[in-house]
Amino acid sequence: xxxxxxxxxxxxxxxxxxxxxxxxxxxxxxxxxxxxxxxxxxxxxxxxxxxxxxxxxxxxxxxxxxxxxxxxxxxxxxxxxxxxxxxxxxxxxxxxxxxxxxxxxxxxxxxxxxxxx
Amino acid sequence: xxxxxxxxxxxxxxxxxxxxxxxxxxxxxxxxxxxxxxxxxxxxxxxxxxxxxxxxxxxxxxxxxxxxxxxxxxxxxxxxxxxxxxxxxxxxxxxxxxxxxxxxxxxxx
Numbered sequence: 162x163x164x165x166x167x168x169x170x171x172x173x174x175x176x177x178x179x180x181x182x183x184x185x186x187x188x189x190x191x192x193x194x195x196x197x198x199x200x201x202x203x204x205x206x207x208x209x210x211x212x213x214x215x216x217x218x219x220x221x222x223x224x225x226x227x228x229x230x231x232x233x234x235x236x237x238x239x240x241x242x243x244x245x246x247x248x249x250x251x252x253x254x255x256x257x258x259x260x261x262x263x264x265x266x267x268x269x270x271x272x273x274x275x276x277x278x
Numbered sequence: 279x280x281x282x283x284x285x286x287x288x289x290x291x292x293x294x295x296x297x298x299x300x301x302x303x304x305x306x307x308x309x310x311x312x313x314x315x316x317x318x319x320x321x322x323x324x325x326x327x328x329x330x331x332x333x334x335x336x337x338x339x340x341x342x343x344x345x346x347x348x349x350x351x352x353x354x355x356x357x358x359x360x361x362x363x364x365x366x367x368x369x370x371x372x373x374x375x376x377x378x379x380x381x382x383x384x385x386x387x
Contacts, residue, residue: 165321193373204280204365205322205377254321258373265373266312269321 164188165257167270174245175278182240182273184255190235191257195267196228199252211238235259245277280378281305281368287382290360296353298381300366303347310369311342313351315362316380322365325351356385 164187174180184194193212197205209225211217211232219225229241238257242249252274256267283301290296302311310329314322326333326340328349333340339352353360365380 163324167321195374197377204379205316205375207374207376210372210374252319256321256375265369266324266327267373267375268324269314271321272319274319 163266163268165191165255165268165270167253167255167273169273170271171274171276173276173278176246177244179241179243180245180275182242182253182255182275184238184240184257184270186236186257186259186268189257189259191238191259192235193258193265194232194238195256195258196230196238196240197254197256199254199272205254208240242275245275247277250275250277280376281309281370282366282378284364284366284378284381286379287384289384289386290353290356292358292385292387293355296351296356296360296383296385298351298353298364298366298383299348300350301348302366302368305346305368306371307346309371311340311346311349312367312369312375313338313340313364314367315360315364315383317362325364327369356383358385358387361385 168183196208209217209219217230232238254272256269258267312327313325316322328340342349363380
């Protein structure tokens with residue numbers, strides 16, 4: 162149990178385009194989902210916290226207009242990187258936490274590798 | 279900011295126990311300690327968590343000191359597949375995780 166998927170696993174796009182990444186909890190309802198970013202040889206950095214049906218809460222220094230987060234259902238959250246630039250190239254990872262028979266443990270997706278040319 | 283400090287790297291012989299320490303001296307009374315590991319280019323994998331008591335599951339044991347200022351993750355019989363970066367995390371009240379730099383564990387044949 163507690164499986165989280167992400168799609169796509171890898172994406173390459175041109176500078177200036179927008180990219181959408183999906184995060185799904187496959188076997189539990191996720192009341193809260195989190196988005197992280199990880200640069201090479203660095204640790205995970207929390208970007209934002211989203212609760213189903215409400216606006217995401219962004220960490221300091223993360224541009225909410227650039228990284229659009231939607232958590233429309235208890236099993237799906239999306240992260241859209243708008244007007245992507247090469248410095249946005251990174252490994253994006255989501256996690257989900259729920260209370261339907263699970264504790265508030267976060268379960269992580271496999272990550273999405275974004276490369277902006 | 280991360281509330282934990284860990285040694286940057288450790289080695290362990292295959293088949294031996296791996297003991298990974300973590301300091302969390304500013305932990306609050308109701309904050310849990312979580313351990314995850316990340317194998318290269320994958321999402322972190324949940325290992326174990328605890329509040330006050332020692333915990334054990336099929337993957338590992340977690341020993342938390344009585345004052346809760348530090349803990350140790352024990353992998354009883356390390357295998358080559360346990361080579362990974364191990365993160366000790368204190369879950370803050372909003373359920374957020376702030377990752378530190380972790381410990382890169384290398385299991386040596």
